[in-house]
Amino acid sequence: MDYLHESAVVIYRRRRRQRTVVTMTFVIGLCMATVLYAASYVQGWVGPPTPGSVANASCIDTANLPLRPGEVTVNVYNATKRTGLAGTAASSLRKQGFKVATIDNEPFGKTIAGIGEIRHGPSGIEGATLAATRLPGATLVQDDRMDASVDVVVGKKFKAFKVPPKAKVSKAAQPIPRC
Numbered sequence: 001m002d003y004l005h006e007s008a009v010v011i012y013r014r015r016r017r018q019r020t021v022v023t024m025t026f027v028i029g030l031c032m033a034t035v036l037y038a039a040s041y042v043q044g045w046v047g048p049p050t051p052g053s054v055a056n057a058s059c060i061d062t063a064n065l066p067l068r069p070g071e072v073t074v075n076v077y078n079a080t081k082r083t084g085l086a087g088t089a090a091s092s093l094r095k096q097g098f099k100v101a102t103i104d105n106e107p108f109g110k111t112i113a114g115i116g117e118i119r120h121g122p123s124g125i126e127g128a129t130l131a132a133t134r135l136p137g138a139t140l141v142q143d144d145r146m147d148a149s150v151d152v153v154v155g156k157k158f159k160a161f162k163v164p165p166k167a168k169v170s171k172a173a174q175p176i177p178r179c
Contacts, residue, residue: 093161110153114138
C-alpha cells in the first residue's frame with residue numbers, strides 16, 4: 001500500500017503545474033481572441049456600421065462656404081494706455097456678429113505702436129483671416145494655442161473696425177446641390 005501514499009509536496013507540485021497549464025492556456029486563448037477581434041474590426045466585419053449616404057433635397061456642400069463671423073470666437077485686448085478701448089472694440093465686433101469671449105488689457109503687457117495684432121493658433125487661421133479683413137493693417141501672429149479662438153489686440157493707431165458692405169447674392173450665384 002505504499003505505492004498509493006503520496007507526499008503533500010508531490011500533490012502540491014502536481015496541482016500547481018495543472019493550474020499553470022490551465023492559466024497559460026486561458027491567457028493565450030484570450031490574446032488570440034483579442035488579435036482576431038482587432039483584425040476583424042480593421043477589416044470592417046464587426047463594429048459600428050459605416051454611415052450610408054442620405055439623400056437630402058437641400059444638401060449643400062458646406063466645406064466650400066465661407067466662414068461667418070458668428071462662427072469665430074474672439075478675445076479683445078487693449079495694448080494701449082487708452083481706457084475702455086477694448087470694450088469699444090468688442091462692442092463693434094459683436095455688432096458685426098463675432099462671438100466675443102474675453103475683454104481685457106494685453107495679457108503679455110506689450111504695447112503695440114501700430115493698428116494691432118491678430119493672434120491665432122493653427123486651427124484658427126480662417127477666423128484670423130476673417131478678423132483681419134475687419135482690421136486692415138493689423139499683423140497676423142500664429143501662436144501655439146490648440147483651439148480656434150482668435151485674439152484681437154488693438155494698438156495705438158487703432159481707430160475703428162472696417163464694416164464690410166453687405167453683398168447681395170443672386171440666385172445664379174447660389175451653389176447647386178450635389179447629392
